[in-house]
Amino acid sequence: MPAPEKKRFEDVSFGEDLESGSPDVSLETVKRFTRASGMKFGRFTDHEFARKEGLPGAIVPGIMSQGLLVGMIHRWAPGSTVVKIDTVFRAPVLVDSTPQCRGVVTDLDADARQVEVDLTIVNEANETRVLGTATVRLQADNPQ
Amino acid sequence: MDIASLKKEWTGFEFDTADFVVEEQEMLDFALACGEVEPRYTDATHADFQAPTTFTSKFSGRRILPKDFPRIAKRGGFDAGKCVEFHAPVRAGDTITGASRIHDIYEKTGRSGPMIFIVHRMEFRNQRRELVSIVDWRMVQQP
Numbered sequence: 272m273p274a275p276e277k278k279r280f281e282d283v284s285f286g287e288d289l290e291s292g293s294p295d296v297s298l299e300t301v302k303r304f305t306r307a308s309g310m311k312f313g314r315f316t317d318h319e320f321a322r323k324e325g326l327p328g329a330i331v332p333g334i335m336s337q338g339l340l341v342g343m344i345h346r347w348a349p350g351s352t353v354v355k356i357d358t359v360f361r362a363p364v365l366v367d368s369t370p371q372c373r374g375v376v377t378d379l380d381a382d383a384r385q386v387e388v389d390l391t392i393v394n395e396a397n398e399t400r401v402l403g404t405a406t407v408r409l410q411a412d413n414p415q
Numbered sequence: 416m417d418i419a420s421l422k423k424e425w426t427g428f429e430f431d432t433a434d435f436v437v438e439e440q441e442m443l444d445f446a447l448a449c450g451e452v453e454p455r456y457t458d459a460t461h462a463d464f465q466a467p468t469t470f471t472s473k474f475s476g477r478r479i480l481p482k483d484f485p486r487i488a489k490r491g492g493f494d495a496g497k498c499v500e501f502h503a504p505v506r507a508g509d510t511i512t513g514a515s516r517i518h519d520i521y522e523k524t525g526r527s528g529p530m531i532f533i534v535h536r537m538e539f540r541n542q543r544r545e546l547v548s549i550v551d552w553r554m555v556q557q558p
Contacts, residue, residue: 292450300448307444308473333494334472338449341468345453353468357498357551403496 277350280384280409289347289374289388294339296331301366304335318366329366336364336401340390343372344407351407354385358403370394377404384409416487416558418531422520430481431515435474439507442466445473465504471539471548472497476515479535479554484517487531488556495532498551505539505547513537518551531556 302316313320314330321329337358344353364370370392378387385408392401439459446456446467455463505511518536522529535552 294450303444304448307441307448310473334469334497335449337469337472337497337499338445338451338467342450342452345451345456349453353501355498355500356469357496359496359553360494 277410278348280379280381280386283348283376283379283386283409285376285379287376289343289376291371291373292343292346293369293371294342296335296339296364296366296368296370298329298366301329301331301335304332304338308332308334315366326363327365330363331366333358333360333401336360336392337403339372340374340392340401340403340405343374343390344388344405347374348407348409351409353405354408355406356390356403357405358390358401360401362398362400364392364394364400368394370400374405416531418520418522421485425481425484426517426519428481429514429516431476431478433474433476433513433515435511435513437466437470437505437507437509437511442470442505442507445470459507463504465506468501469497469499470505471511471513471537472499472550472552474511474513474537474539474550476513476537478515480533481517487533487558489558492533492554492556495553495555497553500549502546502548503541505541509547510542511539511547512541513539527557529558531558 305315314324315332318328341353373391374388376386377389388405390403391399451457454461456467515537519534521532533554537550539548541547
């Protein structure tokens with residue numbers, strides 16, 4: 272499969288929405304993430320365990336939510352580099368739910384060829400669970 | 416609690432270091448579980464194969480807070496967020512050293528009363544002492 276075309280700074284406009292999507296937060300995928308991250312907390316991988324801790328069910332690790340947002344940025348801008356991402360874990364994202372990742376371009380820095388993106392993850396009730404900002408460096412007009 | 420004094424006494428010095436060896440399979444699983452599509456993160460044969468941008472956020476040191484740091488919360492705190500600054504790629508087989516310090520301490524008042532934010536910073540360097548990332552972890556404690 273050919274590599275997707277890289278997004279250039281010149282292709283981005285202020286206020287542009289990133290294509291939103293529903294990330295895979297199934298129990299199987301979250302278990303894969305926790306294994307890769309060395310996390311051994313039952314609240315992430317066991318609904319019953321999480322309920323006993325007072326949660327509505329197993330929750331997606333905050334750093335996985337952050338990774339899901341980076342994944343969305345790369346789907347929107349292939350070849351880009353996320354140089355900084357700052358996320359606030361406002362409320363849990365539930366495992367086996369269908370959250371939505373969203374983003375919008377809020378600033379453009381032509382000198383640095385970077386854009387600022389506001390980020391959110393919302394649940395099925397459109398309630399914000401995670402919010403943040405990212406600084407994304409894009410390709411030059413004529414990349415070498 | 417006097418936040419200014421707490422900040423003056425406990426921020427800015429390194430209190431822990433820990434080493435981590437980066438495994439290829441962990442890089443792949445981290446990337447794929449996060450829905451990554453960039454081949455440089457998802458294909459171990461790619462010429463520029465590297466760990467996902469926020470990979471170092473999974474590492475924690477041997478201590479969360481410096482020895483003898485005063486107890487603030489009556490109960491455990493919670494994770495309010497993370498900030499990751501990318502500086503250089505992390506490669507499979509790298510040995511990454513994370514150095515911990517308290518970067519900031521500040522107070523905010525929420526719906527449930529005052530909250531103390533402790534910003535735990537880890538600077539990660541590879542075996543060549545190159546800075547690869549900085550991860551700030553905001554911990555919230557309620558007095």
